[in-house]
Amino acid sequence: MKQLTQNYYLRDILESDLEPIFLGLSHPEVIKYYGISYSSLEETKTQMQWFKNLEISGSGKWFAICDLKTDDFLGAGGLNDLVEEHQKAEIGLWLLPQFWGKGILQEVMPKIVAYGFKELQLHRIEGFVESENTKCRRAMAKTGFTYEGTMKDCEQKDGRWISLSVYAILNP
Known part of the structure; x- marks a missing residue:
């Protein structure tokens, strides 16, 4: 199933995506604010x-984010x-660093939200963002998510407490 935007498309994640998923989920800049990381292709099979x-x-659906012109896997x-x-469900996204700052999340997030509302019949989609991740927080706000508050020191990561900013969007 492909979902098109002007410049990108969402498709099912394939076995052949193992390597780019490993590249993303082992990259220090990606995993800095992401909940998991892998140190080998073999470990990444757990994510697949x-x-x-x-x-x-029936607890969700994730997509590969691809470039419409080149078919490159972006995240x-x-x-x-x-x-x-x-x-309700939780939204999650990540991009390979070379594709940051190009407006990709703002273009594909509405497609993921629409999928949740139309196909999964959701009423609410939540986003939990590490409070220090200002880029992701901006992307959430730009795509219609409402900031609802911050859960302070609610999780431990790498031996330190982190706070999570809570965003949500309701099905109109």
Whole structure:
């Protein structure tokens, strides 16, 4: 299933995406604000299985983000932690660093949100962003997410406490 924007498209994640997913989820700048990281292609297979399990369990869907002209893999994004009873899920995204600052997230996030509202029948999509990740916080605000507050020192990462800024968008 392809979802098109003006310059990019979202497609199912394929086994052949293992290497670029490893490149992203092992890159120091990507994992700085991301919840997981991998140190080998073999370890990254765990992430590939996680993508599959989301669909099998009905708890979400992630997509490869690709360039419409070149078909290059740019990153990944989607919805996870879907709670059917409350019709809500969490959005997550990451891009390979060479594609940062090009407005890609602002262009593809609305497609992911639309997928959640139309296909998954969600009422609410939440985004939990490390408070220090100002670029991602700006992207959330620019794509219609409302800042709801900050959970201070709510998680530990690399031996230190981090705060999470909470964003949400409701199905109109």
